[in-house]
Amino acid sequence: MPQAPAVIGNLVESALGRPARVLDVRRPAPGFIEWELHAAAPPGGWRPGHEVQFRVAPTLGRRYTVRTVGGPDLERIGILAATDASGPGTEWIRRLRAGDRMTLLAGRHRPLRETGTRRLYLGDGCALGTIDAYVQDGAGHVVAVEVPADSVAALAARRPRYHFLPATGAPGDALRSWLERAVGDDVFAELDGAVLLGHAQSLQQQRRALVDSRNLPRRAITTRPYWATGKEGL
Numbered sequence: 756m757p758q759a760p761a762v763i764g765n766l767v768e769s770a771l772g773r774p775a776r777v778l779d780v781r782r783p784a785p786g787f788i789e790w791e792l793h794a795a796a797p798p799g800g801w802r803p804g805h806e807v808q809f810r811v812a813p814t815l816g817r818r819y820t821v822r823t824v825g826g827p828d829l830e831r832i833g834i835l836a837a838t839d840a841s842g843p844g845t846e847w848i849r850r851l852r853a854g855d856r857m858t859l860l861a862g863r864h865r866p867l868r869e870t871g872t873r874r875l876y877l878g879d880g881c882a883l884g885t886i887d888a889y890v891q892d893g894a895g896h897v898v899a900v901e902v903p904a905d906s907v908a909a910l911a912a913r914r915p916r917y918h919f920l921p922a923t924g925a926p927g928d929a930l931r932s933w934l935e936r937a938v939g940d941d942v943f944a945e946l947d948g949a950v951l952l953g954h955a956q957s958l959q960q961q962r963r964a965l966v967d968s969r970n971l972p973r974r975a976i977t978t979r980p981y982w983a984t985g986k987e988g989l
């Protein structure tokens with residue numbers, strides 16, 4: 756529901772709405788905002804990787820992903836957002852303050868389909884929270900994330916196993932160059948699955964590179980577009 760008449764938004768909200776309160780807002784690195792909410796859990800409870808939606812305006816919804824779940828009642832959730840987009844969703848996030856109340860939309864958690872046990876995770880900044888949610892300690896997986904150059908040091912300090920690639924040129928360029936070099940590495944021969952997240956047009960190139968290099972069959976690769984050039988909200 757990235758864009759819908761307000762009356763439809765109200766109907767969806769009455770079915771899936773969860774009251775929430777902002778507990779804390781942080782800036783863990785340039786270009787990123789992380790916030791914690793206390794939010795009533797949907798059926799089945801909150802899970803890391805849970806997809807949620809915020810009504811950032813009466814007719815506009817934007818999707819985000821639960822990165823962490825905690826608190827004594829497991830109703831304390833953390834979300835990490837990249838601020839590259841500068842659309843109404845990002846502007847809404849920039850205005851968040853501790854104590855703000857809102858309604859977020861969430862149903863039962865439907866995890867991403869993941870194949871194999873030693874996976875490759877690729878994404879850009881807006882996928883970092885999701886990758887954190889799925890990778891947990893990172894052991895055995897290969898993770899590469901394209902992020903603004905000035906955020907690399909702060910992000911890498913907290914995630915030493917990840918490869919953080921400074922964004923250069925068009926979205927996906929840094930990941931494409933890295934992938935071209937990495938597909939021949941021994942560690943790639945041991946991979947049996949991949950999860951590609953973020954910029955829609957880049958995901959298609961990355962999947963083609965993995966399949967053409969015979970590192971992975973197409974069925975072992977999961978893709979989830981989070982945004983697309985020329986499109987508002989997905």
Ligand SMILES: Cc1cc2nc3c(=O)[nH]c(=O)nc-3n(C[C@H](O)[C@H](O)[C@H](O)COP(=O)(O)OP(=O)(O)OC[C@H]3O[C@@H](n4cnc5c(N)ncnc54)[C@H](O)[C@@H]3O)c2cc1C
Binds near residue numbers: 806837844846988
């Ligand atoms: C299932 C799902 C889960 C998601 N989880 C997260 C999450 O946890 N954290 C997070 O940060 N984002 C997440 N996203 C992505 C986020 O919803 C989009 O980036 C969203 O479009 C931002 O809304 P906006 O109103 O700021 O920009 P929009 O109005 O949607 O777009 C404005 C312009 O910015 C461009 N744009 C949109 N997103 C980006 C981007 N990330 N980088 C560069 N340009 C962009 C668009 O192409 C458009 O030109 C998720 C998306 C989906 C579909």
